[in-house]
Amino acid sequence: MKKEIKIFDISYDGAGVGKLDGKVVFVPKTLPDEIVEVNIVDSKKKFLKASCEKIVIPSDRREKAICPYFDICGGCDFQHCGYDFEQEIKKQILKTELSKVKYFGKIDFVKSDKRFFYRNKIKLEIEGNKIGYFKPKSHNFFEIKTCPIADEKILKTFPLIEEFLLENQFENLKNIYIKNVDENIGICFLFSKNARKMQKNIKKLDIFNGFSIFFAYGDILESDKTDVKFVFGKQKLEKKSHGFCFEISPQAFLQVNDEIAEKLYDYVLGFCQDKNVVNAYSGQGLLTALISKKAKKVFGIEYQKSAHNCAEKLKEKSALINMYNICGKVEDNLVDVLSKEKIDLIVLDPARDGCKNDVLEAIISTNVNEIVYVSCNFATLVRDLKVLKKEYKISSVKIFDMFPCTANMETVVYLHK
Numbered sequence: 273m274k275k276e277i278k279i280f281d282i283s284y285d286g287a288g289v290g291k292l293d294g295k296v297v298f299v300p301k302t303l304p305d306e307i308v309e310v311n312i313v314d315s316k317k318k319f320l321k322a323s324c325e326k327i328v329i330p331s332d333r334r335e336k337a338i339c340p341y342f343d344i345c346g347g348c349d350f351q352h353c354g355y356d357f358e359q360e361i362k363k364q365i366l367k368t369e370l371s372k373v374k375y376f377g378k379i380d381f382v383k384s385d386k387r388f389f390y391r392n393k394i395k396l397e398i399e400g401n402k403i404g405y406f407k408p409k410s411h412n413f414f415e416i417k418t419c420p421i422a423d424e425k426i427l428k429t430f431p432l433i434e435e436f437l438l439e440n441q442f443e444n445l446k447n448i449y450i451k452n453v454d455e456n457i458g459i460c461f462l463f464s465k466n467a468r469k470m471q472k473n474i475k476k477l478d479i480f481n482g483f484s485i486f487f488a489y490g491d492i493l494e495s496d497k498t499d500v501k502f503v504f505g506k507q508k509l510e511k512k513s514h515g516f517c518f519e520i521s522p523q524a525f526l527q528v529n530d531e532i533a534e535k536l537y538d539y540v541l542g543f544c545q546d547k548n549v550v551n552a553y554s555g556q557g558l559l560t561a562l563i564s565k566k567a568k569k570v571f572g573i574e575y576q577k578s579a580h581n582c583a584e585k586l587k588e589k590s591a592l593i594n595m596y597n598i599c600g601k602v603e604d605n606l607v608d609v610l611s612k613e614k615i616d617l618i619v620l621d622p623a624r625d626g627c628k629n630d631v632l633e634a635i636i637s638t639n640v641n642e643i644v645y646v647s648c649n650f651a652t653l654v655r656d657l658k659v660l661k662k663e664y665k666i667s668s669v670k671i672f673d674m675f676p677c678t679a680n681m682e683t684v685v686y687l688h689k
């Protein structure tokens with residue numbers, strides 16, 4: 273049954289917040305002050321989730337989304353307002369979250385030059401020979417012909433990929449990952465483990481002339497167990513940044529917004545001069561290499577083998593003698609480094625699930641003076657800050673808008689003893 277409600281706030285995940293029969297209702301893609309007609313899709317004990325069926329009275333901040341799939345896609349949260357309003361909303365969301373650790377200070381905001389066409393990497397879902405995404409929080413596929421937050425060069429590959437899929441009628445194809453690395457396109461087709469035996473006579477690979485094509489076999493691309501094979505085109509994906517040229521693994525993490533990543537790294541580097549630094553969750557090693565140019569010594573800790581190998585190659589190629597790459601889990605290696613070295617600063621840049629409690633407890637029981645916590649998920653950031661606050665004070669907070677149009681944001685928190 274459809275009901276009319278007024279939206280009065282925005283929740284931490286970007287949904288509009290209203291009230292119905294005394295319960296809070298979350299309505300994605302609505303804005304404060306709007307009157308909307310909603311349909312309840314999920315009823316929990318303490319709150320309801322609803323879809324917006326009709327905007328009865330729109331907010332004067334409402335704008336038309338440029339993406340034709342905005343209403344059904346789970347990727348973007350904020351194409352229905354301008355970028356200025358999106359920034360205000362993000363600052364407000366983080367302010368509310370950080371009040372939970374009693375931080376009421378300034379929150380700086382570094383906006384992205386590009387609000388659209390900024391993502392250098394996307395992951396496509398497959399249904400038959402069609403490419404698409406899933407609807408929010410589901411495995412319900414819908415076909416796409418474009419994605420206005422993806423880099424334009426990536427979008428140009430869509431018709432080629434469709435032609436390739438049609439020609440080959442693959443079974444066991446799970447996902448397609450497309451990266452734009454310094455204007456070179458890498459496409460990685462992820463198949464289930466046993467698909468290789470069935471693959472004979474791949475057709476039309478030559479339509480990808482000039483790209484780097486990889487076939488991967490495994491459950492998830494990032495896993496060390498997944499076998500990645502180069503199959504066509506340019507063998508290596510290389511990235512130039514801050515005077516370094518380094519190899520990118522199709523499996524490893526890469527910050528998705530090049531311009532913001534560069535600003536973020538420059539900001540982190542500002543804390544590293546003449547210090548002994550640990551860069552925990554260090555990925556392919558670019559940040560570790562940059563830190564090595566400023567710091568006395570730097571230890572990068574990363575558990576994914578392909579990322580660690582890239583970091584090792586970068587160290588060797590650039591003769592970075594004060595850069596040490598450790599391949600393993602942060603929770604298994606940090607204590608050892610902290611017990612052998614006098615570390616001044618720890619840079620933490622974990623994945624969305626944040627740091628393990630052991631890691632945080634190990635840090636607070638040492639004499640490390642400073643922490644720079646880089647987070648892509650403010651929920652786990654706040655959880656981890658609650659632990660770190662036992663020994664550290666939050667000194668500054670800066671949002672780097674790595675993911676415009678979405679409720680995600682990269683936050684850098686600087687803490688000291």
Ligand SMILES: C[S@@+](CC[C@H](N)C(=O)[O-])C[C@H]1O[C@@H](n2cnc3c(N)ncnc32)[C@H](O)[C@@H]1O
Nearest residue numbers: 525553554555574575576600601602621622623
């Ligand atoms: C958000 S990325 C940051 C990478 C790097 N700082 C960068 O800017 O490219 C997080 C990285 O942590 C790694 N990782 C996740 N859990 C880990 C753990 N428990 N120990 C070590 N590395 C981990 C992932 O493989 C990934 O490369």
